[in-house]
Amino acid sequence: MKRTIRTPFLFLLMLSLLLPLIAGAEPGNFTVGHPLYLNTGVARPVYQNADSASGVIRELSPNEAIELLALSEGWAEILVINEAGERLAGWTLPEGILPKGPEDGISLATVNSPDPYIRVPLRAQPQESAESLGKYYNGVTAVVLKQPQNGWVQVRVGDLEGYFEEKFLALDAPSGSVTSFIPTVTVFNPDDPGLNLRSAQSYQSETKAAYSNGKSVRVLGVTEDFVHVLTEDGLTGFMMASGVAPQPAYADIDSAVTLPQPEGILTMVDNPGGQGAQLRKRASTDSDSLGLYRNGTAVIVTGGGEYWKQVWVEGRIGWMMAKLLKGMQPQVNGE
Numbered sequence: 001m002k003r004t005i006r007t008p009f010l011f012l013l014m015l016s017l018l019l020p021l022i023a024g025a026e027p028g029n030f031t032v033g034h035p036l037y038l039n040t041g042v043a044r045p046v047y048q049n050a051d052s053a054s055g056v057i058r059e060l061s062p063n064e065a066i067e068l069l070a071l072s073e074g075w076a077e078i079l080v081i082n083e084a085g086e087r088l089a090g091w092t093l094p095e096g097i098l099p100k101g102p103e104d105g106i107s108l109a110t111v112n113s114p115d116p117y118i119r120v121p122l123r124a125q126p127q128e129s130a131e132s133l134g135k136y137y138n139g140v141t142a143v144v145l146k147q148p149q150n151g152w153v154q155v156r157v158g159d160l161e162g163y164f165e166e167k168f169l170a171l172d173a174p175s176g177s178v179t180s181f182i183p184t185v186t187v188f189n190p191d192d193p194g195l196n197l198r199s200a201q202s203y204q205s206e207t208k209a210a211y212s213n214g215k216s217v218r219v220l221g222v223t224e225d226f227v228h229v230l231t232e233d234g235l236t237g238f239m240m241a242s243g244v245a246p247q248p249a250y251a252d253i254d255s256a257v258t259l260p261q262p263e264g265i266l267t268m269v270d271n272p273g274g275q276g277a278q279l280r281k282r283a284s285t286d287s288d289s290l291g292l293y294r295n296g297t298a299v300i301v302t303g304g305g306e307y308w309k310q311v312w313v314e315g316r317i318g319w320m321m322a323k324l325l326k327g328m329q330p331q332v333n334g335e
Contacts, residue, residue, distance in 0.1 A: 036065055036066070036067060036099070036100040036107075037065070037066050037067070037068045037078075037097050037098060037099055037100055038063055038064070038065055038066070038097070038098055038099075038100045038104055038107065039060050039061065039062060039063065039064050039066065039092075039096060039097055040062070040063065040096045040097070040098050041062065041095060041096025041097075042062060042096070043059050043060060043061050043062055044059070044060050044092055044093060045058075045059055045060070045092065046058050046059070046060050046078065046080060046088070046090035046091065046092045047090055047091045047092065048090060048091070049091060050072055050073065050075035050077070050091040051091075054091075056234075057088055057090045057234050058080065058082060058088065058090070058234045060078075060080060060092055061143050061156070063104075063107070063143075064080070064107065064143050065081075065100055065107035065108060065172075066078045066079060066080045066097070067079040067080075067087075068097065069089070071094060074093070074094070075091045075092070075093065075094070076091065076092055076093065076094040076097055077089070077090075077091055078090060078091070078092060078097075081108060081141055081175055082141070082230065082234070083140060083141055083142070083157060083158055083220055083230050083236055084139065084140070084141070084180070084182055084218055084220070084230055085110055085139045085140070085141040085175060085176070085178065085180060085182075086175070087175045088234075105144075105147045106144050106147060106148065106153075106171045106172050107143070107144055107172060108141055108142070108143065108144060108171070108172055108173075109141070109142045109143075109144050109153050109155050109164060109169040109170070109171055110139065110140070110141045110142075110169060110170045110171075110173045110178045111136050111137065111138055111139065111140045111141075111142075111164070111168065111169065111178070112138060112168060112169055112170040112173070112178045113138055113168055114168075116137075116138045116179065116181045117181075117252060118252045119135035119136055119137055119138075119221070119222070119252060120135065120136050120164060120165070120168040120169075121133075121134070121135055121136075122134050122135075122136055122155075122157065122160070122162040122163070122164060122221065123152075123162055123163045123164075124162055124163075125163065126149075126150065126151075126152035126154070126163040127152075128165075130163070132223075133160060133162045133201075133221075133223075134160075134201075134221035134222055134223045134226075134228055135221055135222055135223075135250070135252070136157065136164075136220060136221040136228075137180075137181045137182045137183070137219065137220065137221065138178060138179060138180060138181040138182070139178050139179065139180030139181060139182050140157060140182060140220045140221065142155035142156060142157045142164070143155060143156045144171075145161065148166045148171070151165060151166050151167065152164070152165060152166060153165075153166050153169060153171075157220060157221070157228065157236075158220070158228065158230075158236030158237065159199060159200075159236065159237070160200075160228065182218050182219065182220065183218070183219050183248060184216055184217070184218050184219075185216070185217060185218075185219055185227070185244040185245060185246060185247075185248070186213075186214060186215070186216055186217075186244065186245050187211050187212065187213050187214065187215045187216075187217065187239070187243065187244060188213055188214075188243065188244060188245035189213055189240070189243040190294070191275070193212055193213060194210055194211050194212035194213050194215070195210070195211055195239045195240055195243045195244070196208075196209075196210050196211075196239070197209045197210070197211060197229070197231065197235060197237040197238070197239060198226075198237055198238045198239070199237055199238070200238060201223060201225070201226045201238050203240075205238070208235055208237045209231070209233075209235060209237075211231065211239075215231075215232070216232060217229040217230065217231050217232070217239065217244070218230045219244070219248050220236070222241065222248045222249075222250050223241070223250065224241070224250045224278075224288075224289045225240070225241055226238040226239065226240065226241055227239050227240075227241045227244055227248060229244075241292070242275060242276070242292040242294075247291050247292060248291075249289070249290045249291050249316075250288050250289045250290070250291075251281045251287075251288035251289060251290050252288075258315035259312065259315050259316065259317055261300060261312060262300060262302050262312050263300075263302075264300040264301050264302040264303075264311075264312065265300065265301040266298065266299075266300060266301075267298075267299050267300075267301055267325050267326050267327055267328060268295075268296055268297060268298055268299055268325070268326050269293050269294065269295050269296060269297045269299060269320070269324060269325065269326075270295060270296075270324065270325060270326035271295055271324045275292065275294055275295065276292050276293050276294040276295050276297065276324075277292070277293055277320045277321060277324035277325070278290075278291070278292055278293075278320070279291055279292075279293055279311070279313055279316060279318040279319070279320055280318055280319045280320070281318055281319070282319060283304070283305075283307075283308035283310075283319040284319075285321075287319070290316055290318045291316075293313055293314070293320075297313060297314070298313070299311045299312070299313045299320065299325060300312040300313070301325065301328065302317075304319065304322070306322065306330045307321065307322055307323075307330055308320070308321060308322060309321075309322050309325060309328055311325075
């Protein structure tokens, strides 16, 4: 996408002519008819105040869309939409911020599943068979990297890039127009004072920050091992899924439904070599996880075979490996 290079003087003159059109108006939704701008320059911080010594509320990405509110002594006051679809007010340097035109296309994509309990996979490639990078909740807002093509949109959620199917997105939607199902959870790591926020879905990836037990984070997406979160101080990254409570289920289920306790054999999760046992949707380690249940969690066994048991645990029905349940270890060599 090429743009004519403009001097700072011409840029400020252009803005001074446009700003009176919006200066007296109450900031509106991110929608057609409200003046929109693009950060056509490099990534730059957005500050709480018109002062580089004030706190940074987020980083403004190249080609990210914003609403321009005012100019003041070399600073631009803006509204920017975060990953949770919220409009945040802040200040940034004005160089490279230009009006958004029809030729610039779509800037933001908001996850909008027909069934909010069925989250939308972010794929590594633009095809349904491609690796899933996580399942994302209604209301999560991503920066569009490439315009829709063949039913797919390349996006970035925080630092993670991938592809969403276009049919599960609201494109350049007004803020708040998509019902948000983004859950808030609490850091709860019984083995340590808290959790590390990592830059990627790996325990070896860079640590961005550490959050103590009791801190709240919002979950944008989930894998079996990690949650992609937005923290209270505006950072995005990945945390160990088993270290937040309640742990979001990876499998798509109606989380509003709690099944009554059935008749069966009472036992408990007992995994001497780990933290607990995964509740699986089917009797297979390849099946989606319904959550990790820690050692000592009460379980009702309702059926199953030698190696897998059908169980009820905390209102959910699924399958656990028999060897991870107290008194249910399978016999070896007939012993």
